[in-house]
Amino acid sequence: MEIPYNSKPRPDTGLYNGKAGIWIFLASEIMLFGGVFSAYVLLRVGAEPGTWSMGLMNKWVGAFNTLILIASSATIVLAWVSLKLKDWAGFRKWKWATVVFAATFLIVKWSYEWPAKFTHYDVKFVSNEAAADVYRGFMGSDFQEKQKEIWQKRYDPKKDTFKDVKLKDMPLDGHIVGYWDKKGYHDVGSAFGLSFWSHAFVWRYDERNVSKRKGSYRDTFMEKDIVAIELAPTHGVWPDRKHASTGKIQYASASDDHAHGGGHHGVRIEKDQISRLSSYEPAHSTFFATYYTLTGLHALHVLGGILVMLYHLLPISRRMYERDPERFTNRIEITGLFWHFVDLVWIFLFPILYLL
Amino acid sequence: METTTKPDVTHEDHHDAHDDHSGQHFLTKYVFSSDHKVIGIQYGITGLLFLLFGFTLIMAMRWQIAKPGEPIPIMGAVLEHVYAHNNAGEPVFKDGIMSSDAYNQFGAMHGTIMVFMGIVPLAFAAFGNYVVPLQIGAPDMAFPRVNMASYWALFSGCVVMTVSFFIPGGSAQAGWTSYSPLASVIPTDGQTYWLIGMVLLITSSLLGAVNFIVTIIQLRAPGMTWFRMPFFVWAQFVTAFLLLLAFPPLEAAGIMQLMDRVCDTSFFLPTGVFDSGATSMAISGGGSPLLWQHLFWFLGHPEVYVLILPAIGIVTEVVANNTRRPVWGYKFMVGSLLVLGFLSFIVWAHHMYLTGMSAKVATFFQTTTMIISIPSVILLTCLFMTLWKGSIRFNTPSMFALAFLPMFGIGGLTGLPLGFNFTDLHLHDSYYVIAHFHYVVAPGTIFGLFAGVYYWFPKMTGRRMNEYWGKVHFWGSLIFMNIIFMPMFLQGFAGLGRRMSDGGATYSLLQNPDLTSGGLSDFIIGLNGYISLGAFGMFLIQLVFVINFFYSIRNGEKVDSDNPWQSTTLEWQAPTPPPHGNFPKQPIVYGDPYEYSVPGAAKDFIPQTQKKRPQGV
Numbered sequence: 001m002e003i004p005y006n007s008k009p010r011p012d013t014g015l016y017n018g019k020a021g022i023w024i025f026l027a028s029e030i031m032l033f034g035g036v037f038s039a040y041v042l043l044r045v046g047a048e049p050g051t052w053s054m055g056l057m058n059k060w061v062g063a064f065n066t067l068i069l070i071a072s073s074a075t076i077v078l079a080w081v082s083l084k085l086k087d088w089a090g091f092r093k094w095k096w097a098t099v100v101f102a103a104t105f106l107i108v109k110w111s112y113e114w115p116a117k118f119t120h121y122d123v124k125f126v127s128n129e130a131a132a133d134v135y136r137g138f139m140g141s142d143f144q145e146k147q148k149e150i151w152q153k154r155y156d157p158k159k160d161t162f163k164d165v166k167l168k169d170m171p172l173d174g175h176i177v178g179y180w181d182k183k184g185y186h187d188v189g190s191a192f193g194l195s196f197w198s199h200a201f202v203w204r205y206d207e208r209n210v211s212k213r214k215g216s217y218r219d220t221f222m223e224k225d226i227v228a229i230e231l232a233p234t235h236g237v238w239p240d241r242k243h244a245s246t247g248k249i250q251y252a253s254a255s256d257d258h259a260h261g262g263g264h265h266g267v268r269i270e271k272d273q274i275s276r277l278s279s280y281e282p283a284h285s286t287f288f289a290t291y292y293t294l295t296g297l298h299a300l301h302v303l304g305g306i307l308v309m310l311y312h313l314l315p316i317s318r319r320m321y322e323r324d325p326e327r328f329t330n331r332i333e334i335t336g337l338f339w340h341f342v343d344l345v346w347i348f349l350f351p352i353l354y355l356l
Numbered sequence: 357m358e359t360t361t362k363p364d365v366t367h368e369d370h371h372d373a374h375d376d377h378s379g380q381h382f383l384t385k386y387v388f389s390s391d392h393k394v395i396g397i398q399y400g401i402t403g404l405l406f407l408l409f410g411f412t413l414i415m416a417m418r419w420q421i422a423k424p425g426e427p428i429p430i431m432g433a434v435l436e437h438v439y440a441h442n443n444a445g446e447p448v449f450k451d452g453i454m455s456s457d458a459y460n461q462f463g464a465m466h467g468t469i470m471v472f473m474g475i476v477p478l479a480f481a482a483f484g485n486y487v488v489p490l491q492i493g494a495p496d497m498a499f500p501r502v503n504m505a506s507y508w509a510l511f512s513g514c515v516v517m518t519v520s521f522f523i524p525g526g527s528a529q530a531g532w533t534s535y536s537p538l539a540s541v542i543p544t545d546g547q548t549y550w551l552i553g554m555v556l557l558i559t560s561s562l563l564g565a566v567n568f569i570v571t572i573i574q575l576r577a578p579g580m581t582w583f584r585m586p587f588f589v590w591a592q593f594v595t596a597f598l599l600l601l602a603f604p605p606l607e608a609a610g611i612m613q614l615m616d617r618v619c620d621t622s623f624f625l626p627t628g629v630f631d632s633g634a635t636s637m638a639i640s641g642g643g644s645p646l647l648w649q650h651l652f653w654f655l656g657h658p659e660v661y662v663l664i665l666p667a668i669g670i671v672t673e674v675v676a677n678n679t680r681r682p683v684w685g686y687k688f689m690v691g692s693l694l695v696l697g698f699l700s701f702i703v704w705a706h707h708m709y710l711t712g713m714s715a716k717v718a719t720f721f722q723t724t725t726m727i728i729s730i731p732s733v734i735l736l737t738c739l740f741m742t743l744w745k746g747s748i749r750f751n752t753p754s755m756f757a758l759a760f761l762p763m764f765g766i767g768g769l770t771g772l773p774l775g776f777n778f779t780d781l782h783l784h785d786s787y788y789v790i791a792h793f794h795y796v797v798a799p800g801t802i803f804g805l806f807a808g809v810y811y812w813f814p815k816m817t818g819r820r821m822n823e824y825w826g827k828v829h830f831w832g833s834l835i836f837m838n839i840i841f842m843p844m845f846l847q848g849f850a851g852l853g854r855r856m857s858d859g860g861a862t863y864s865l866l867q868n869p870d871l872t873s874g875g876l877s878d879f880i881i882g883l884n885g886y887i888s889l890g891a892f893g894m895f896l897i898q899l900v901f902v903i904n905f906f907y908s909i910r911n912g913e914k915v916d917s918d919n920p921w922q923s924t925t926l927e928w929q930a931p932t933p934p935p936h937g938n939f940p941k942q943p944i945v946y947g948d949p950y951e952y953s954v955p956g957a958a959k960d961f962i963p964q965t966q967k968k969r970p971q972g973v
Contacts, residue, residue, distance in 0.1 A: 003495065048627070286643055
């Protein structure tokens, strides 16, 4: 039994089945991403001032990935063109190029972008006084002026919403470089020898004695009877990098018995001062929840595309090409349409997650 | 499979294909088959089984409503031992009594099973798969292997859903609508299983929808122009578009709720939610419960039409065939269908009048809701007009189809007070709502589906189902359906809420004699017993159908021709049952789908494939 119009277009519709199918399928894909996009819009519009954690992305890495994907969209067309010109070697060359670009995109995301966020934390404080103590400790007494400037720059320069944000709700972000327990200071690298996946955690003042997720950094954090953490603030909050990771930061600590050569390069924050300590993981904030959902869903599509393209490079595909070149070429065209869509989704994702 | 032929393949080619098929292993022929008819029957059996399963859940609930706190007879002891225990390790059916937890679980799963695992697989996938390619003269669906993947995705989803009854804590219990924040914060895993199951079911529907649309666009036989397609094909076409475009936002919402549950995000959790221990929840907050409702009902409303349109399609086929008249206003009906499909995307918020939306938004949605009733009324009117002066044959499919018309009419008209936001304020979430939508889907859609089963059974098996027991099944179903759902209108008017596990006993005047308003009278509470009796009677009558169905597969009266109903459409021109590849010779279509009782014709029907047609047709 044959299905008609598998490779030749039907005269009155001008389409072969696969092409009709992929366009219909892409319509549903638009609705799928549209659902999450609309969630993004609604949640962002409804966010309280200062709670939409925008501007923490590395936009140059994002731009690099954008270029990579655009390039892959070009190479997949070249692969199809080669096939139309009966150039199998050219097809393989351009198809491999597409696969390499796509894989690069995923590698950048999964080995750099996401892990960097899972090991990046921010702290909210139990009170305005606690926050002021910490900030004053390393920024000097005029910290509030600096802060106002910075926060207005980051969150809402047009509206004067700074005064709505309480000091205690303004997160201080950076890397945890060490901690103190009753025995003294510990470097974090040696104490938390865990993979970056398990670094991601959220810890709150009101769940001091409650442990939900086993095996995470949070459990370690709570079990060690930690009294304070050392946080190296990053440029995320403080644009003048001289405060971060230069070893010049001063903090007041009585039990300064550690063996660091150049002194601490972070801020000491007492456990009692913390109301919420969270890595940049999905649970951090609604922005990050949306970020991981959108980029994760997109990454799954990229992965799917890679698998299909690898299938087209297997010997079985070569045999199909020899048996029915037209149908195989159609398949490459359909893959290309899907791939352009995946690319296009990223072209929307990049500005709304990295730039706007 | 790999090479292409023109649509006018020769008889010999097809013959070879059949031989290939008959040499197949049992597994590839009947289980992992890519033949649209086998897949259609797989869908059909799955759908019927889950309809029965969903019905047994509601019977346990009806016992609890009629006799709150009394052990369920017979099944209570079984459930106590078989069913999942709660998180504390205690049975949720302690001493055979249904706890509120169990009631919520059964209620949530009843809705989910009936809608997503019962009616969608049966109405859309089963009948669509079996009948659509035959009616348009195609050898199979456009993508046979995608078709198979679609069924197995549904199967996996059904397995996940069913398994969730037996995990600690039991199944989902936040209702079939799965509203957040409740659904996000319930500590048991049932809700997570529900979400995973839903993602699989949605994937299945999406694959199916793509396949249907492409099949109808691409594989119509020569001469089968758009306005020569039987109305059932049109109905499936529009339904497929609804599934295609309305389901993905729910999939997105499902993924986000899954994130809320698994990754502790706050998509649907606002700042400042407290759990049952009155401690602030360890979440980032900033989410919106309303967002879930919007995304859910953006699917939820088109879903109503996904449930009803295939049934209207079946009823149209059966009515035209058994009145021996052309469908009155075929093009009006097709137009109405398209308008209905479009409008169904812009009425969703009429399910949300009580969320505190502004008067302007409510006005918009109640206006669109009133407008959407116009094409529905046109459809129903055309079907009634078809009956006018017809010589109606009262066989079983015909009776189910005829009963569909007034029953669906009641369901539709009782929806109007729910579409107006000022009347909805009183009726919202009451038994009135239950009565309304069950009139649409139970004596509405399900009667349409029964009509379809009785009507196409001879094509699938070569035998008829027993007419006498079919009529017993019909009259019993009609009577019990109305015994069940008609009193619910009264209960709803009186203010009985739809989710109370004691059937409103807490608010009865008997227990609260000093109540001055809002109490429920003995009469209203007493109706619960009659309704439950009706439900048990309904179950017994369905057993007649089950026995008739399986008995007739082997022992039913054999049909004397390929076209036992003297029908015009293409599926009756195929051999019985149709072989793999369907038609021995590519059919060519010369006429409209419902050429019955044409003046001057030799017989009272002219098949679409008949070339020689009377003058003026």
